[in-house]
Amino acid sequence: MKGVIFIILAGLACIPGCNIEERMLNKAARVHDKAVTVDSHVDTPLWLMREGFDFSKKHDPIEHRSKLDIPRMKEGGLDGVFFAAFVGQAERNEEGNSEACNEAMNIIDSIHSLVKRYPGDMEIATNPTDLRYLENIGKRAIFIGMENGYPLGENISLLDTFYNAGVRYITLCHSHNNDICDSSTDTAEHRGVSEFGKRVVERMNELGIMIDLSHASDETFYQVIELSDVPVIASHSCARALCDHPRNLSDDMLLKLKENGGVIQMCILSAYVKTPEPNPKRDSARQAVYENHGNYYELDAAGREAFLQDWYKVDRDFPASLATVSDVVDHIDHIVEVAGINHVGIGTDFDGGGGVEDCFDVSQLGNITAELVRRGYSANQIKKIWSGNLMRVMAEVGH
Numbered sequence: 001m002k003g004v005i006f007i008i009l010a011g012l013a014c015i016p017g018c019n020i021e022e023r024m025l026n027k028a029a030r031v032h033d034k035a036v037t038v039d040s041h042v043d044t045p046l047w048l049m050r051e052g053f054d055f056s057k058k059h060d061p062i063e064h065r066s067k068l069d070i071p072r073m074k075e076g077g078l079d080g081v082f083f084a085a086f087v088g089q090a091e092r093n094e095e096g097n098s099e100a101c102n103e104a105m106n107i108i109d110s111i112h113s114l115v116k117r118y119p120g121d122m123e124i125a126t127n128p129t130d131l132r133y134l135e136n137i138g139k140r141a142i143f144i145g146m147e148n149g150y151p152l153g154e155n156i157s158l159l160d161t162f163y164n165a166g167v168r169y170i171t172l173c174h175s176h177n178n179d180i181c182d183s184s185t186d187t188a189e190h191r192g193v194s195e196f197g198k199r200v201v202e203r204m205n206e207l208g209i210m211i212d213l214s215h216a217s218d219e220t221f222y223q224v225i226e227l228s229d230v231p232v233i234a235s236h237s238c239a240r241a242l243c244d245h246p247r248n249l250s251d252d253m254l255l256k257l258k259e260n261g262g263v264i265q266m267c268i269l270s271a272y273v274k275t276p277e278p279n280p281k282r283d284s285a286r287q288a289v290y291e292n293h294g295n296y297y298e299l300d301a302a303g304r305e306a307f308l309q310d311w312y313k314v315d316r317d318f319p320a321s322l323a324t325v326s327d328v329v330d331h332i333d334h335i336v337e338v339a340g341i342n343h344v345g346i347g348t349d350f351d352g353g354g355g356v357e358d359c360f361d362v363s364q365l366g367n368i369t370a371e372l373v374r375r376g377y378s379a380n381q382i383k384k385i386w387s388g389n390l391m392r393v394m395a396e397v398g399h
Contacts, residue, residue, distance in 0.1 A: 028370040031379045036135050037365065038080040038387035040265040040345060041145065041214075041236040043352030044068045045083050048110040050305075055114055056121075061361040065312060067350035068362045070121050073140055076365035080131050080141035080387065082169065082235065083111050086352065087148050089176045090298050097153030104151040108144060108165045115142050124166055127398055128391040145212065145235065148174040149181075154196050159203050168394065169210035171235060172197070172220065181224075182217040184246040192219035193227065201227045208398040213237075214247070214267075214347075221253055231261035231393045236347035236354070238272045239331045239338075245272050251338050258339040261396065263389045265347030266332055269354045273331060274323035282318035289314060322357040329371045332385065341381050345390045 047053045047066050058071035073081070085107040090096045115122050125131050125141035134141040144166045150173070152158050162170070173183045180197035182190050190197065201224055204211050211232040213221050224232060234257070240248035249257065249264055257264060270276070293299065293307040335344040348354040350362060359367050372382050 024374055025370055028373040029366065031373060031382055032077050032366045032369040034379065035369070035383045035386045036079050036131065036388075037077055038082075038131065038141075038143075038345070038390055039078060039350070039362070039365075040082050040233070040347035040390055041084055041147075041267070041352070042068055042081055042348060042350040042354075042362075043084050043086050043147070044081075044350065045085055045107045045111055046351060048114055049107060056118060061355070067348075067355060067360070070118065070140075072361055072363040075363040076361075078140065078362055078365055079135045080125060080143060082143040082145045082347075084145045084147040084171070084235075084352070085111070085167070086174075087146075087151050088296065089148065089150050089174060089178065090295070092150070092153075092179065094153070097151065097155075100151040101153070101155075101158060104146060104162070105165065108146075108162075108167065111142065111144055112166070126166055126168055128395050131387070131391065143168055145169040145171065147171040147212075148178065148215075149200065150174070150178040152178075152180065152200065154179050156196075156199055156203055159200065159207060159209065163207045163209055167209060168398075169212045169233065169235060170204065171212040171214055172200070172216055172224070174215050181220040183215055183220075184217045185215070186217075188217070188219070190220075192217065192223040198227060205229050205397075210394060210397045214265075217246075218250070218253070221249075222256065225256050225260050225262075228260070230397045231263070232257070233262055233390065233393055234264045234347075236267035236269070236349045236352075237264055238267050239334045241338075242331050242334055243272055243275055245275075247272055254335060254339040254343070258343050261393070263343050263345050263393050264335060264339070265345040265390065266328060266335070267347055267349050267354065268323075268328050268356050268359060269349045269352070270320065270323040270356050271353075273356060274327050277321050279318060279320065282314060282320065285314040285318055286311070322355070322360075324356055325358045325367045325371045328356060328359070328368065329375060332372070333375065341384055342389055342392075345385055345387070 055069050059066045085104050087100045087104050115124050122140040122142050125143050131141045146167045172181050175185050177183050177186045177189045180200050181193045212235045214234045214237045238248045240250045289310045296307050
């Protein structure tokens with residue numbers, strides 16, 4: 001048993017209809033326990049790179065801020081997870097690309113080192129067969145993705161290097177354009193995919209690395225859909241119809257993803273789930289952090305730590321109003337209505353900003369299943385959402 005913990009609102013036992021709710025929660029717990037659950041995107045490796053972080057210890061997500069560790073993975077019934085080797089953008093030149101490549105490899109090495117420290121709890125996985133085997137023996141499957149193709153620079157051979165290190169998806173870009181393609185939150189440079197980017201798509205197809213279009217511009221999305229011979233993913237994105245953010249996919253993009261055979265992994269970063277309420281004091285305080293410290297990704301270790309402490313203080317002083325699991329499942333409902341049940345999954349973005357009010361860390365993942373059961377999704381449909389759809393794509397991409 002996974003030891004799933006469902007967080008029930010205080011006072012639930014006293015409200016009318018509680019027995020119906022209790023039966024629903026019991027059913028959801030059984031469904032969640034039997035499903036093979038995979039989160040397609042967490043930024044937990046950022047914690048692995050910080051001194052003193054103990055992945056075997058349960059942390060409080062409010063006080064400590066981390067969202068995922070071994071005890072909470074067990075509580076939340078999470079069977080597999082893609083650790084993102086995220087590298088933020090600095091200068092796009094030979095020196096910047098070289099430093100980014102070294103940083104990416106250091107993060108990937110830290111993931112392998114972590115898994116070796118806890119052989120009884122987890123193993124590296126590179127395909128769906130690994131996931132099924134590890135779930136059967138009670139271990140967590142740790143997949144590796146790379147968020148941002150910036151470390152590649154214009155060196156196509158590095159794709160082979162990252163593949164051999166275990167990377168099984170690459171998010172083509174992040175918040176800024178790189179040498180591969182345009183970002184959804186930057187100005188147009190390549191008008192989608194660069195000539196080098198076309199070679200990247202081709203080589204990723206050949207190697208069996210999933211192409212991740214989260215963060216990519218609309219032009220990049222459509223062009224990659226045409227260029228790729230295999231299905232693509234959006235590892236942590238939402239529906240633009242419900243939250244109008246350029247990071248999210250429009251209904252037309254969802255239809256194109258369906259035609260491609262791909263999957264959108266529902267992100268639970270609140271600002272992408274529900275348009276944030278105006279909070280000018282919070283916005284000003286965050287801007288002051290940038291002005292005081294500069295670009296986080298160009299800082300040394302001590303500078304980054306100072307940046308984060310001031311950033312966390314803003315969250316304490318001016319807390320954001322968070323979306324809920326109900327809002328998250330509204331997006332899943334919409335995606336299913338537009339693209340169908342075979343094209344949606346879960347990619348929380350925990351430790352990269354992900355977390356809603358009643359699914360704030362990995363221990364509360366069962367609340368998503370509970371809401372899906374509440375809305376009438378079958379156990380088979382929920383299994384598809386939790387891993388079936390993503391693993392189908394991974395198998396097709398991996399030949």
